[in-house]
Amino acid sequence: MEDAAWLALAREAASRWPLSVERIELAARRENKVFRLITVTGQHFALRVHRAGYRSDAELASELAWMQALSRGGLAVPAPLASLEGRMLEAVKGQRVSMLSWLAGVPLGRSGTPLNIASREGVFRALGQTLARLHNLSDAWSPPPGFTRPQWGLDGLLGPQPLWGSFWAHPRLEAVQRRTLERARAAAIDALGGWMPALDFGLIHADAVRENVLIDQGRIQLIDFDDCAYGFRLFDLATALLRNRAEPDYPALEAALCEGYRSLRVIDTGQLQLFLMLRALTYIGWIVPRMDEEGGVERSARFVATGIELAEAWLGSR
Template sequence: MTDATLIRKAISAAQAWGTPDRAPRLVQQRENTVFDVTLDDGRRIALRFHRAGYQDASRIASELRWMESLADAGFPCPWPQRTRSGALTDDCIGVTTSAVQWLNGTPICSGKEELDAGLMHDLGALLADLHLTSDAVAPTDLARPDWRASAFCCGDAPIWGRFWENPTLSTDEVALLRAARDAAKIRLAALPVDHIGLIHADVLQENVLAFDGLLYLIDFDDGGVGYRLYDLATALIQSCDSPNMPELAGSLMRGYADAGGPLPKTAFMDLPMFVMLRALASAGWVIGRVQPDDPRMRGYADRACRLAREWLADQKRGSTSG
């Protein structure tokens, strides 16, 4: 579909919220297609066409109800914008469409080669706020993805795909990832139930905006019930090759603890496992999105193998010393 066709569809879809006072601007075509739309009542919204086959309308509405409860409580995220009729979604153009408040801000990765410790401390505090506020105000009947053990290592259908079938993996690498999966399954089964709650599940740098000295969390598309520590892991995954990874991880954990996050400090010992689990998930996610010879296919596999190897080695050292 051409950009011009998408813009025409956006103009039609936006009518559910109001009349655009100028042509919508296409800003993103990834998991969802997103437009910057200014309505004639002065509101500026992010109009989203949701990718077919990922989240159904009930799950999208649940995402927006969760965000609405957070924003109403003062958590820094976009306010969902209801349609003229009061609905959270619309499908007048044959695509599930939603709108959220447009936030001015810059992704925290913009203009920087690497995040710094101070920013990671603030991000840890933001995630503590997310978990605490979600526990306090989120509706209890949300239909959202399940990010517990079955999402990663129980059964043959992980939520983001069978990562051990990444076509660039050697036989030995497949065995390595399976071994890491099986070891993680045992560890996950031992985690206390209070380590679980509503999580964002995709705290990548592009999903955290900085504006006027504050951080804002956007794109709750993947959010659901899961291990709280996974949010900290997704915040670190893009820095896992940095020589400053230990410092960044330490600052993130301190920020979370200093803000009174619901995870006890003893839980942080499992952070490397969750970083690895994100890497495994990404090695599966990429399979259906790029061609086998795309460098990203092997890049995700390399990262998963390295982190799996390191984590298994740490587990072996721990069991030996214990």
């Protein structure tokens, strides 16, 4: 669909909500199409056109219910807005659409670009606290009937059909790389299976990468709950850290994130290196159906290199 058609769909969708819209503009073209709506009174909202076929209606409704609970609990996340019909999710021309409050701020950074933020350790300490608050609020919340989200458990990470694809079957792996990933998978299944009873598990954001962490006057905000799920809490920490490993002060950033988290919630980070590897491996599976997109081959090579590096390091540390 051309941009003009997407914009027309956004205009029609916006009419389903109790807003007097003055301007609509495309804000992000990622997994979902995100439009910024500006009302005649100067308020800003985010209209999301959800990627077709990625989530069921029940999963989308569950995502919105959780975001609403987190927002009401005081966490800085987008808050869903009910439509004129009282629904959080609307169908417009075969597309699923939702409306959220707009969060101001700038991303923590961009993947592949050195971090350019002040008070680096302070920011990561605050991010750790934000993730801890998210987990605390989630554990105190009772999901509504029918609540359903994916599972980043043992099967979702390492089973025969992981959530993001069979990373060990990536078509561009060299033979030695494939053997390394197969060995890492087998060892991780064995290790994770033994540690699971002691690991904290529950609702997680699952995608707190740089682009999804907004900073507004020192306040940490989380956006893009598209991949929120049930999973290991260490998975959230690993996701926040993985793409910062090239930073010269990475050890200090990792320590600050964990310190911030522990200031509000207990967590055993003894297996953090395992989860950094597991998080890296998920991207190897994720990129396979996106290889034909612009830059897909280059991203794939980076993901494979990172996954192999972390797999070799973790296997060597056992």
